[in-house]
Amino acid sequence: MSNKVKRFILPEEEIPHYWYNIQAEMPNKPLPPIHPATKQPLKPEDLFPIFAEELCRQELNQTDPWIEIPEEVREMYKYYRSTPLVRAYGLEQALGTPAHIYFKNESVSPMGSHKLNSAIPQAYYCKKEGVTNVTTETGAGQWGAALSYAARLFGLEAAVYQVKISYEQKPYRRSIMQTYGAQVTPSPSMSTRAGKNILTKDPFHQGSLGTAISEAIELATTTPNCKYTLGSVLSHVSLHQTVIGLEAEKQMKMAGEYPDVVIACFGGGSNFSGIAFPFMRHTINEGKKTRFIAAEPNSCPKLTRGKFEYDFGDEAGYTPLLPMYTLGHNFRPANIHAGGLRYHGAGVIISQLLKDGFMKAVDIPQLETFEAGTLFARAEGIIPAPESSHAIAATIREALKCKETGEEKVILFNLSGHGLIDMAAYDQYIAGNLQNYSISDEELAASMKDADALNQ
Amino acid sequence: MSNKVKRFILPEEEIPHYWYNIQAEMPNKPLPPIHPATKQPLKPEDLFPIFAEELCRQELNQTDPWIEIPEEVREMYKYYRSTPLVRAYGLEQALGTPAHIYFKNESVSPMGSHKLNSAIPQAYYCKKEGVTNVTTETGAGQWGAALSYAARLFGLEAAVYQVKISYEQKPYRRSIMQTYGAQVTPSPSMSTRAGKNILTKDPFHQGSLGTAISEAIELATTTPNCKYTLGSVLSHVSLHQTVIGLEAEKQMKMAGEYPDVVIACFGGGSNFSGIAFPFMRHTINEGKKTRFIAAEPNSCPKLTRGKFEYDFGDEAGYTPLLPMYTLGHNFRPANIHAGGLRYHGAGVIISQLLKDGFMKAVDIPQLETFEAGTLFARAEGIIPAPESSHAIAATIREALKCKETGEEKVILFNLSGHGLIDMAAYDQYIAGNLQNYSISDEELAASMKDADALNQ
Numbered sequence: 083m084s085n086k087v088k089r090f091i092l093p094e095e096e097i098p099h100y101w102y103n104i105q106a107e108m109p110n111k112p113l114p115p116i117h118p119a120t121k122q123p124l125k126p127e128d129l130f131p132i133f134a135e136e137l138c139r140q141e142l143n144q145t146d147p148w149i150e151i152p153e154e155v156r157e158m159y160k161y162y163r164s165t166p167l168v169r170a171y172g173l174e175q176a177l178g179t180p181a182h183i184y185f186k187n188e189s190v191s192p193m194g195s196h197k198l199n200s201a202i203p204q205a206y207y208c209k210k211e212g213v214t215n216v217t218t219e220t221g222a223g224q225w226g227a228a229l230s231y232a233a234r235l236f237g238l239e240a241a242v243y244q245v246k247i248s249y250e251q252k253p254y255r256r257s258i259m260q261t262y263g264a265q266v267t268p269s270p271s272m273s274t275r276a277g278k279n280i281l282t283k284d285p286f287h288q289g290s291l292g293t294a295i296s297e298a299i300e301l302a303t304t305t306p307n308c309k310y311t312l313g314s315v316l317s318h319v320s321l322h323q324t325v326i327g328l329e330a331e332k333q334m335k336m337a338g339e340y341p342d343v344v345i346a347c348f349g350g351g352s353n354f355s356g357i358a359f360p361f362m363r364h365t366i367n368e369g370k371k372t373r374f375i376a377a378e379p380n381s382c383p384k385l386t387r388g389k390f391e392y393d394f395g396d397e398a399g400y401t402p403l404l405p406m407y408t409l410g411h412n413f414r415p416a417n418i419h420a421g422g423l424r425y426h427g428a429g430v431i432i433s434q435l436l437k438d439g440f441m442k443a444v445d446i447p448q449l450e451t452f453e454a455g456t457l458f459a460r461a462e463g464i465i466p467a468p469e470s471s472h473a474i475a476a477t478i479r480e481a482l483k484c485k486e487t488g489e490e491k492v493i494l495f496n497l498s499g500h501g502l503i504d505m506a507a508y509d510q511y512i513a514g515n516l517q518n519y520s521i522s523d524e525e526l527a528a529s530m531k532d533a534d535a536l537n538q
Numbered sequence: 539m540s541n542k543v544k545r546f547i548l549p550e551e552e553i554p555h556y557w558y559n560i561q562a563e564m565p566n567k568p569l570p571p572i573h574p575a576t577k578q579p580l581k582p583e584d585l586f587p588i589f590a591e592e593l594c595r596q597e598l599n600q601t602d603p604w605i606e607i608p609e610e611v612r613e614m615y616k617y618y619r620s621t622p623l624v625r626a627y628g629l630e631q632a633l634g635t636p637a638h639i640y641f642k643n644e645s646v647s648p649m650g651s652h653k654l655n656s657a658i659p660q661a662y663y664c665k666k667e668g669v670t671n672v673t674t675e676t677g678a679g680q681w682g683a684a685l686s687y688a689a690r691l692f693g694l695e696a697a698v699y700q701v702k703i704s705y706e707q708k709p710y711r712r713s714i715m716q717t718y719g720a721q722v723t724p725s726p727s728m729s730t731r732a733g734k735n736i737l738t739k740d741p742f743h744q745g746s747l748g749t750a751i752s753e754a755i756e757l758a759t760t761t762p763n764c765k766y767t768l769g770s771v772l773s774h775v776s777l778h779q780t781v782i783g784l785e786a787e788k789q790m791k792m793a794g795e796y797p798d799v800v801i802a803c804f805g806g807g808s809n810f811s812g813i814a815f816p817f818m819r820h821t822i823n824e825g826k827k828t829r830f831i832a833a834e835p836n837s838c839p840k841l842t843r844g845k846f847e848y849d850f851g852d853e854a855g856y857t858p859l860l861p862m863y864t865l866g867h868n869f870r871p872a873n874i875h876a877g878g879l880r881y882h883g884a885g886v887i888i889s890q891l892l893k894d895g896f897m898k899a900v901d902i903p904q905l906e907t908f909e910a911g912t913l914f915a916r917a918e919g920i921i922p923a924p925e926s927s928h929a930i931a932a933t934i935r936e937a938l939k940c941k942e943t944g945e946e947k948v949i950l951f952n953l954s955g956h957g958l959i960d961m962a963a964y965d966q967y968i969a970g971n972l973q974n975y976s977i978s979d980e981e982l983a984a985s986m987k988d989a990d991a992l993n994q
Contacts, residue, residue, distance in 0.1 A: 160544065161919070192920045193919070235628075253965075257968070261921055459717050463687050502958045503958060508714075508717050509710075512717070
């Protein structure tokens, strides 16, 4: 932080009235999700038993580039939006880079992450359609906390399946969800058929987003008046998150710049889509030269080393078959602290965009992310979530390249959340007790077997 | 949260250029602090060995009502200020009160509390005067985290003594300070003479802000080029914190209202002074009828049950003698989770204002604070710090009175910090494992003995 510190905040009336639906403008539309039983392309009504109906329509909408944000949702956005766009002078100085680094600070929402941007509309549509109970999965707990609070806002009961390893690593996220009044169960659990099957095969299964999704879907489909909600991966979640990039676009204009590079961490794609898609529309429509970089853990490398195939979104195979980059739906991610990035697949929009060269991906080892996160904390004061530290690490790589070449590039990254609930991980890092994980091609091939079989 | 949600944020140019020094306008000035050896009123230079010189001058300035905020400090304020003023529609609705409840949300600073408002100028003045090392005490760790970061900003080394019970109850605040690069030692420790003396008398001493202050002062006065900094109690800290109330005053104007009641929690007085003094000047100068309420723990009741006497600010007796409401400098507060409120004294300005009837105090049992905090979290989404929950509990009491009388009073309280590092406390509350503490008059009289002797 130097004496040129500036942050950009939009006046309330500038908070977006529409979400941006990139599906409508992609040169190659995503391939259709497929019903696993009929093998037919999915229609919105196929999803009605699982999700609120309006969300199903948004999911498969490939025609309308702009979807109006309901007034009730927009009023609640105002409670914490716009989030600040910050020029990271402190980080620039610490790196000695000529690059101009900006970050969109989504960590200032009451939940500490961007997840509320989609939790609010999902709870809203559920309530509007007469739902009384919602259920979901959560990894690190950012999504679960957001959904728990959004449910409370609309008077819905919430049940959250939290990935077991995160439940144990980050007990306070559970406490947060409970403070909001949600029921929290570590997954895999004995409370669903899917969980029982997984535990029967492996009693020590540490859980993954894939197992938690299976359990939550099962609960939703077997409980009256209950719908499932998802915090990432799906196209309607990406849609809601575009509020991030739409604001950032206006804020970059306030700063008098346009990004050469846009960076976000990547788990299921929600925060990456949110910051990237509104800028990417100018690449699609006007040929603007911007590089979009998704930063994923090198221990969960679906974008950099996964296969583009039809695969299930969950461990048990309850979801439709999604055409996407995947590591196989029974891939078991290493126990990294970035719990929100421990997911095997990438979602259909991102996968198509990656295939078509609109974006690229980098993979980052755990220790590099913590080194980056600590440097950022000391330079900018905000302790980042381990997930967000992947974006910071990728940003630092780009900024150091600028230092070599002398280029004054404008880099924008999304600070998706703060790490105040992840201090145990920082403790381990400071004590030298964290490690990197590597995966061999053989391991990846093995975890792809079931997915490969689906594509025969 | 309803669909009328509104928050008020100031344009950057409206962030105050001056702090408000209430000492200059009080009808009865605070009595002078006294040098314990000479028994003479303190002069600024008596404090030079301990604090940066400019801070010593601010401490005893009873003439200038407005002190200019240095440009370098103001630039850093811009990084997180103005903090939002929020109309708490959600809480109003949950209580069914006709009162209009507003809160100033200081929890959005990167440190999660108001403490950075004074940490930045303190580190700034130290740096300007050639200091290389700073030291301080911290209870819950909010102040220690802020000072650690502010020190880092100005390239100073920081050493923090953290109250032992908080060090153990809230290990992640220690991790936060360490992430910023500070040295953290639980107090009482064996690293100072003061600490050794305390531990020799009682090897199981749990620490208090009084013990940690003694150790930090000792380190500062025995280390070359090292100054002590304090997070509360002193008049210059209150001065810096007035940026809160000065912003709130403008923001209340944006909302078209003026508070009938202003409420903050009370430990050493920093956040209370910050929100209250700018409004109190209209009471002093124009006779505005506003009630000011300090909310303290009923287990540490210096304002409601303490004595107005000269007393030390620390356990070992290293500070000047301060004329203030006190429970005795060796009072041992119960192990409540609101670590930032576990302090025996009230500071000289507040004590005079309380004596003169400009404000009143209420004392609140621990369980009521957690009940209030949980209600607030569910209504407004923000999990409050246990300290701030005292202000919320006092606000709820006032709002429920309005419900009885039907009065549409305007209540403003300061949300001094969030409770994301205090989830262990919420866990215990949810599990029914928290308790109240009561203190008998006999216990209070016993803890006053040493202070009484000083006043003979």
